[in-house]
Amino acid sequence: MDNRLNTKHIVACHLCDALYDKPHLKQGQTAKCNRCGSTLVERKVDSINRSFYWSIAGIILLAPGILLPIIGVTLAKQYHHASLLDCVVVLIERGFFMIATLLFLFAIAVPVVRLFGAFYISFSFKYNRLKPSMLNFFRAYHHLDNWAMLNVFMLGIVVSMYKLLDDTELTINLGLFSFTLFLITSTMASTTLDQDYIWDKLEREFIDDDS
Amino acid sequence: MSSLMTTAKQNGLGLCPKCHKVNKIESEPQQCSRCHGWFYPRKRNSIQYTLAWNIAALLSFIPANLYPIMIIYSLGIGDESTILSGIGQFVDQGLYPIAVIIFTASIIVPLVKIAGLFLLVYKVQTGVRLKPDKHSKLYHVLEFLGPWSMLDVFVVALLVAVVELGIITSVAAGPAINYFTLTVIFTMIAANSFDPRLLWDKKEINDDMFKGKQ
Numbered sequence: 001m002d003n004r005l006n007t008k009h010i011v012a013c014h015l016c017d018a019l020y021d022k023p024h025l026k027q028g029q030t031a032k033c034n035r036c037g038s039t040l041v042e043r044k045v046d047s048i049n050r051s052f053y054w055s056i057a058g059i060i061l062l063a064p065g066i067l068l069p070i071i072g073v074t075l076a077k078q079y080h081h082a083s084l085l086d087c088v089v090v091l092i093e094r095g096f097f098m099i100a101t102l103l104f105l106f107a108i109a110v111p112v113v114r115l116f117g118a119f120y121i122s123f124s125f126k127y128n129r130l131k132p133s134m135l136n137f138f139r140a141y142h143h144l145d146n147w148a149m150l151n152v153f154m155l156g157i158v159v160s161m162y163k164l165l166d167d168t169e170l171t172i173n174l175g176l177f178s179f180t181l182f183l184i185t186s187t188m189a190s191t192t193l194d195q196d197y198i199w200d201k202l203e204r205e206f207i208d209d210d211s
Numbered sequence: 212m213s214s215l216m217t218t219a220k221q222n223g224l225g226l227c228p229k230c231h232k233v234n235k236i237e238s239e240p241q242q243c244s245r246c247h248g249w250f251y252p253r254k255r256n257s258i259q260y261t262l263a264w265n266i267a268a269l270l271s272f273i274p275a276n277l278y279p280i281m282i283i284y285s286l287g288i289g290d291e292s293t294i295l296s297g298i299g300q301f302v303d304q305g306l307y308p309i310a311v312i313i314f315t316a317s318i319i320v321p322l323v324k325i326a327g328l329f330l331l332v333y334k335v336q337t338g339v340r341l342k343p344d345k346h347s348k349l350y351h352v353l354e355f356l357g358p359w360s361m362l363d364v365f366v367v368a369l370l371v372a373v374v375e376l377g378i379i380t381s382v383a384a385g386p387a388i389n390y391f392t393l394t395v396i397f398t399m400i401a402a403n404s405f406d407p408r409l410l411w412d413k414k415e416i417n418d419d420m421f422k423g424k425q
Contacts, residue, residue, distance in 0.1 A: 007233045007244075012219040012226040015347050016411040019219050019233075035216060036347045036411070073373055080375055087372035094371065096384050102392055103368050106361065139229050139246045146399060149358045149365075155312070156365030162301075162309045163370060199230045203245050 011040055047194035048125045054192060055119035058185035062115065065182030066108060068175030070157060073168040083175050084108065084153075106149040111186050114148055117141045118189040121198065132206050138198060148190075150183045218411070225252030254406035258332055264401035265328050271393040272321060279385035281367050283374075291385060294318065294363060316362040317391070324360075324398045327353045328405060335409045338417050343410040350407045357399045364392050 009022050013033040023031040025043040033040050044050075065084070072081030082090065084107060091100035121138060124130055157176065164170050219226055225236045227243035227250050234241055240249040254260075279291035292300065294317050301310035327349055334341050367384050374382040 007224065007235060010224075010233050011231070012224065012233050014226055014228070014231060015350075015407045016343065017218040017220055017226065017408040018216050018411075019222060019224070036344055038347070038351070071369075071373060075374070075380055080373060082369070082372035082375075087368050090372040090375060091368060091384075094383065096368075096371070096388075098389050098392065099364065099368055099384060103365070106358070107365070135246055139248055142229050146354075146357055146403070149361055152358050152361045153365045155316075155359075156362055156369055159309055159313060159362065159366045160369040160373070162306055163366065164373070166304060168374075196231065199232065199245060203232070207245060 013038060013040055041196050042194065043197065044192060044194040047192055047197055048122050050192040051118055051189055052122035052126050054185050054189040055115055055122060058115045058182060058189050059119060061178055061182040061185055062112065064175065064178035066179075068178055069173045070175040070179055071161060071164070072171040072173055073164055074171065075168045081171070081173060084179065106147060107153045110144050110148045111150050114141070114144050114190055115186045117144075118193055121193065122189075125198065125201070130202070130205050135202055135206065138202065142195075148186070150186065154180065154183055218408075218415075220252055220408075220412070225250065228254075253408060253412075254404060257404055257406040257409060258335060260404035261328055261332055261401050264397050264404060265325055265332075268321070268394050268397035268401060269325050271390045271397060272325070275387050275390035275394050276318075278387035278390065280363065280387040280391065281370065282383045282385050283380070284383065285380045289383075293385075293387065294391070297363075313363060313366075316360050320356050320360045321394055321398060324353050324356055324402065328398070328401050331405060331410070335413055338413040341410060341414050341417065343414045346410050347407050350402075350405065350410075354402050357402060358395065360395050360398075361392070364388055364395070 010019055011022050011031075012019050013036060015038040016033060016036040018033055018035045020031075020033075020040065023041060025031060025041060027043050028045045030042045031040040032038065067083050067085055069081035069083045069086070072079060074080075088100050088104045088108070091097075091103065117137070118141075121134070121141070124134060157179075161170060161172075219233060223236055224233050225241055226233055227246060227248060229248050229250070230243060230246040232243055232245040234243055236252050240251050242249050276294055278293065280294050281292050281297065283290045283292070294313075298310050298314050298318075301307075301313065331346060331350060331353075334346060367382075367388055370382045371384055374380055
């Protein structure tokens with residue numbers, strides 16, 4: 001049993017703690033836990049390149065997605081429209097600070113930070129500019145995992161449209177289109193990122209002395 | 212099957228929750244050799260934290276449903292609506308799919324999350340008829356459901372911003388929206404603080420005891 005205690009060659013399931021020898025996977029393969037069926041290790045296909053290009057696309061779409069008006073209404077001959085950022089500004093003006101803060105955090109700040117994080121990580125890996133600070137950076141990146149709610153906001157837009165449909169004239173703006181694309185690119189940028197590969201590589205690069 | 216399997220804990224090892232590196236546990240908390248983060252082999256006081264956040268979520272769910280979530284002003288007259296009455300309006304208009312979506316997101320999802328976590332905590336505590344594979348899946352579902360109940364909050368936020376036409380018609384958010392957001396956040400933290408590995412630990416202890424008796 002002692003030879004298995006070399007921690008470099010074993011993995012443990014994060015849901016049930018079962019120990020396994022580290023599997024050697026080809027790109028696109030996944031190892032599942034025998035006991036609880038959750039994913040143990042994953043080797044994503046061409047992870048760094050894919051994440052790099054998705055995050056570039058996301059950064060390009062960032063400004064139109066947030067700033068362009070998403071939906072507009074015409075009511076009593078008055079036209080009014082709002083973008084994602086407008087929502088935050090209007091909520092602050094009307095004194096709903098808590099909702100404004102949370103909307104800003106969950107729908108703007110966290111997705112944007114995650115997008116730039118994915119870009120920075122994939123950029124450093126693609127052009128081999130790894131620094132020891134990447135260890136801390138990538139660990140911090142994981143803290144944001146659960147808190148990006150762009151997809152929920154998207155469903156919120158659809159529901160709002162139905163709410164406005166009955167007594168107003170609704171116009172869908174270009175912002176909705178770019179927001180949808182922004183949602184897709186930012187999700188793809190973080191899901192294509194291969195965590196295990198990145199941690200392995202960082203470990204080989206900076207922490208080789210302990211064995 | 213389970214006798215062949217060993218866990219990290221049995222071998223004096225622990226998995227770093229952030230970088231998924233297996234570490235030898237020499238102290239508690241242990242510093243991860245790869246990402247230098249501090250962690251415990253099992254989330255600390257997991258059951259207590261889950262229970263506490265869960266109760267907080269349940270408590271804030273009550274005012275979230277009693278107070279109005281949205282106030283529609285038309286010609287200066289305010290019309291308050293709670294989550295349930297909002298759903299009722301959709302049903303009256305015959306928009307059943309939307310009514311179902313909102314009802315699922317803002318009533319069923321939070322209640323399922325809270326009830327599910329209470330069930331998991333109860334199961335870990337008693338260990339009676341524990342099926343860790345089923346319960347792990349339940350935990351997975353609860354974790355996935357996490358942010359979806361923010362739906363109604365986002366809808367109100369959008370409506371407040373879009374329907375802003377001076378005195379003729381405008382929409383304001385009601386006090387329930389704050390409580391509702393708190394419910395969502397509390398349930399997310401509660402799910403986060405639960406450690407699914409406890410289910411398997413308890414199962415093993417039970418199995419060993421059962422073998423000992425035979």
